[in-house]
Amino acid sequence: MNKRPFWPLSAFSAELIRRSVYPVVAAYAVIAWILLQIGEVTFEPLGVPEWTMTALVVIVIIGFPVAVVLAWMFDITPSGIRRDSKSTPIEYQTDDAPSIAVLPFADMSPDKDQGYFCEGVAEEILNALTKIQRLHVVARTSAFRYRDVGGDIREIGRQLGVKTILEGSVRKSDERLRVTAQLINVEDGYHIWTKTFDRELQDIFAIQDEIATCIAESLLDTLTPVKTTSSQDVVAYEYYLRGRQFFNRFRKVDLEFARQMFRQAIEIDPDFALAWAGYADSSAFRIMYVDPDSSCCAEASEASKRALQLEPNLAEAHASRGLAHLVAEEFELAEAEFDKALELNPRLFEAYYYYGRARFHQGDMQKAAELFASAAEVNPEDYQSRLLRAQILRGTGRTDEAMSEAKQAIAVVERHLEWHPDDARALHLGAGSLILMGQVDRAERWLKRALEIDPKDSVILYNVACNFAVLGKIDESLAYLEQAVENGTVSLDWMRNDNDLANLRDHPRYTRLLKKVTDQRAAESTATP
Numbered sequence: 001m002n003k004r005p006f007w008p009l010s011a012f013s014a015e016l017i018r019r020s021v022y023p024v025v026a027a028y029a030v031i032a033w034i035l036l037q038i039g040e041v042t043f044e045p046l047g048v049p050e051w052t053m054t055a056l057v058v059i060v061i062i063g064f065p066v067a068v069v070l071a072w073m074f075d076i077t078p079s080g081i082r083r084d085s086k087s088t089p090i091e092y093q094t095d096d097a098p099s100i101a102v103l104p105f106a107d108m109s110p111d112k113d114q115g116y117f118c119e120g121v122a123e124e125i126l127n128a129l130t131k132i133q134r135l136h137v138v139a140r141t142s143a144f145r146y147r148d149v150g151g152d153i154r155e156i157g158r159q160l161g162v163k164t165i166l167e168g169s170v171r172k173s174d175e176r177l178r179v180t181a182q183l184i185n186v187e188d189g190y191h192i193w194t195k196t197f198d199r200e201l202q203d204i205f206a207i208q209d210e211i212a213t214c215i216a217e218s219l220l221d222t223l224t225p226v227k228t229t230s231s232q233d234v235v236a237y238e239y240y241l242r243g244r245q246f247f248n249r250f251r252k253v254d255l256e257f258a259r260q261m262f263r264q265a266i267e268i269d270p271d272f273a274l275a276w277a278g279y280a281d282s283s284a285f286r287i288m289y290v291d292p293d294s295s296c297c298a299e300a301s302e303a304s305k306r307a308l309q310l311e312p313n314l315a316e317a318h319a320s321r322g323l324a325h326l327v328a329e330e331f332e333l334a335e336a337e338f339d340k341a342l343e344l345n346p347r348l349f350e351a352y353y354y355y356g357r358a359r360f361h362q363g364d365m366q367k368a369a370e371l372f373a374s375a376a377e378v379n380p381e382d383y384q385s386r387l388l389r390a391q392i393l394r395g396t397g398r399t400d401e402a403m404s405e406a407k408q409a410i411a412v413v414e415r416h417l418e419w420h421p422d423d424a425r426a427l428h429l430g431a432g433s434l435i436l437m438g439q440v441d442r443a444e445r446w447l448k449r450a451l452e453i454d455p456k457d458s459v460i461l462y463n464v465a466c467n468f469a470v471l472g473k474i475d476e477s478l479a480y481l482e483q484a485v486e487n488g489t490v491s492l493d494w495m496r497n498d499n500d501l502a503n504l505r506d507h508p509r510y511t512r513l514l515k516k517v518t519d520q521r522a523a524e525s526t527a528t529p
Helices: 009-018 021-042 050-073 115-130 140-146 153-160 201-220 234-249 252-268 273-289 294-310 315-327 331-344 349-361 365-378 383-395 399-419 424-436 440-453 458-470 474-487 492-497 499-504 508-527
Strands: 074-077 080-083 099-102 164-173 176-185 191-200
Touching: 021 050, 099 115, 099 140, 099 153, 115 140, 115 164, 115 201, 115 234, 140 153, 140 399, 153 164, 164 201, 176 201, 191 201, 201 234, 234 252, 234 273, 252 273, 273 294, 273 315, 294 315, 315 331, 315 349, 331 349, 349 365, 349 383, 349 492, 365 383, 383 399, 383 424, 383 499, 399 424, 424 440, 424 458, 440 458, 458 474, 458 499, 474 499, 474 508, 492 508, 499 508
Parallel strands: 099 164
Antiparallel strands: 074 080, 164 176, 176 191
16 A cells, blocks of 8 residues: 655644644744734833844744744643654645544443453454455554544544544443444544444444444445454453463463463363464463473464464464474574464564564564564554664664664653553663664663663663663673572573673673573473473
């Protein structure tokens, strides 16, 4: 789909309103008028030279554009002036192709304890819609930022750059379910359709399919049914949704909870392909970030293989299979699976992202940077792919490109941290781009905060070591790198190829650490059945 950055007049006016430009201009006009009136009345009786009045008029005229620029770039508030961190251009659709954002459904259940279920229902509908080639669907992380945001749905649509929005609610009580869905035209704010389903809980799959199919029929004039999930067991499905929620949090403890939830799902429904893929992914991530346990490598391989056996044309299953090959360092097999996943679904973020990591592991930085760029294009609100690309560009001497990427990445990270202030990964990865931008003090604050959140997480410790190495703080860097090796798994390929560690390469402590990690991997390979 061809898109170009473009702000229509209505969107530009909306942005002026959001940045409070109009109130600042009005306030400036009132204050300027008062000052001029005071000058005209008092300067002559006080014997002030005539040129003073002329100077005041000139100052007022020059100050006007300054006030407008400040209002555009900063939030001018009674408590002071602060940088507007939300000011990034939006990509608007410039062709006639339909586009949609699926917002997380509101939890209307009596105990307000079904957030995972409501979010999961919306995500399953969104994922099904992404497989429709003619439909532009905003990525999950972009749309789900508006989980708890009220206000004008038209403004949300303009911010997301789409023509339609799906919003809804879920009320779940015992075995009864009420789901309400509304497809809204962003241009005028009117409903295209509204549907309410009062059903049994076991009917959730049919409800999801009907909503997704109605969207396709409304926007594409097609009668093709849309399938949202392969499971038909509602209990297994609930475990799967809980697993997805834990997996998306990306913390060590959450990865283990995710594995448990996916395991429960496949024990109840052994033919649930997406649950097998989720179990494979969480097992693979455990190897990469928690503990290089050979049993997890085997579990990732077997689970991803089972997912493919159940659904050979499921793009997510091929991406999971590729990730399992990646952690087993079977790179050619991994890349073949990622290629297949992208052939089936060219907009699958995970395939691009895992593919980029595979290339990084092999030291192919140019291709890794290209793949991370593709991942960011598919999901503009993902900070990981942007930050890793900025890191690669900096390490390969492409400083100007790295600086541009870093600025875009930090804007994404700042938006993400507004909603997830305790995301340690966003903090420690973002610190590298802040250093590149010259914001060293802020970078060190972010690193300190990440360590406070989880001081024994090996991934946090490793990235803190990388950032201190870039800053030339060799002893501090080596101390954190040693802690990372002691507290969990550190990728040998990442250590060898990560240019952030270039300042450590000739240090004896680094050489000993590299040998230790090499010996650990050799021992794990020998122990693998």
